[in-house]
Amino acid sequence: MRHRLLTAGLILGMISPSCSHPETGEQAVRRAQEAMKHATTWKMRSVTPSIEGRLAVETLDEYSCPSKRRHTDHYQSAPGNPQSSLTRVILTIDGQVYFFDSNMSRWTKGYDHSWDPPSKCKELVDGLDPGGLPPLTMWLRSSVTKGELQGTSAGRCQDWILAHPNTPEGDEHLCLGVDDYLPRSYKAGPVVFQYFDWNVPIDMTPPNLGEQPASPPAFP
Helix, strand or coil: CHHHHHHHHHHHHHHHHHHHCCCCHHHHHHHHHHHHHCCCEEEEEEEEEEECCCEEEEEEEEEECCCEEEEEEEEEECCCCCCCEEEEEEEEECCEEEEEECCCCEEEECCCCCCCHHHHHHHHHCCCCCCCCCCHHHHHCCCEEEEEEEEECCEEEEEEEECCCCCCCCCEEEEEECCCCCEEEEEECCEEEEEECCCCCCCCCCCCCCCCCCCCCCCC
């Protein structure tokens, strides 16, 4: 009996330190940084309420590393203004760039675009902060506190908070997947970025140039 009690005491001694030390914000952000190094595809959606009070912009950015990206902007007139909408798509595949504008209703080639996928994918692997993704390097230099568990269409995520007291923009929020630590949302100021379909294959193929599609690319 004494031997069993000693064994149980040793086991409890091994377990209790991990139970008494909850995960810190720095640990969570470092795990997110490591998880993102291994990401091959992802999608990001954001909504900007208005531009000069006239247009709202919804953006969908899709990456398929190492060399594919589809960036879609959908502009919609704000309530109280004349109804109008515009969709623009920039598709980059293996160094070739294609552009669609719903006003032209056709695809063209050669639109200048500086956000090339290979550099973004390399930055991610190197642990840097590609534009459009949460600035984890900055978060590692800051004091981060734990928020509440959140529910999303991609599963539960843990909210982490970077406080900005006495600023009009308010606090920043980063919600990381409970199981994989990949970002599900990031809020900075009035804009909320949503991330989903991590490591899910994305179909991107060159369009038929000069031909008017039967229907314009729809905003997913």
